[in-house]
Amino acid sequence: GYFAAEEGASDIIIRLKDDHDGAEPSSNSISAMNLLRLHKLTNNKKYKTQAEKIFEIFHLRLTQIPVSMSALTEAYLFYRQDGPVLLLNTSHPDHKEFITELHSKYLPFLTCLTPEVGQEVSGHLAGANLTPSSKGLLIKSDQDEKVPVNSLEEVLQNL
Numbered sequence: 001g002y003f004a005a006e007e008g009a010s011d012i013i014i015r016l017k018d019d020h021d022g023a024e025p026s027s028n029s030i031s032a033m034n035l036l037r038l039h040k041l042t043n044n045k046k047y048k049t050q051a052e053k054i055f056e057i058f059h060l061r062l063t064q065i066p067v068s069m070s071a072l073t074e075a076y077l078f079y080r081q082d083g084p085v086l087l088l089n090t091s092h093p094d095h096k097e098f099i100t101e102l103h104s105k106y107l108p109f110l111t112c113l114t115p116e117v118g119q120e121v122s123g124h125l126a127g128a129n130l131t132p133s134s135k136g137l138l139i140k141s142d143q144d145e146k147v148p149v150n151s152l153e154e155v156l157q158n159l
Contacts, residue, residue: 025071032075083109087137089130098135
């Protein structure tokens, strides 16, 4: 877990590891989710290992009072499920409306990536090429199935 203050700060007595998700999620909950998303996009196991360490540190509290750590619970569920990646085609004329439409739904297990126009996707997502006519490409968790999508309905049907 990550501390809420820097090491050696002279104006604090004790360094705490933030573990309560209130009106704002804790820094550890956000870190865990971001590390898992980085792992999903890069396939770099270092990120997954760091997220697992956060889960280990907060395991007792997470199992006893998960409602106090709702964002970390969400990160743990993201960790346990292998959700799809949606590559968004930013060169499509309607891409902004499509992104707005996606944001109107709660899709916590969908990871979105917006590569620059002409930028090749690298790593384990290499070969996932967008077609100019589609607004996005949904890459299922097994990564063998790549589905072009043009609407929120198509995304939801293929999750």
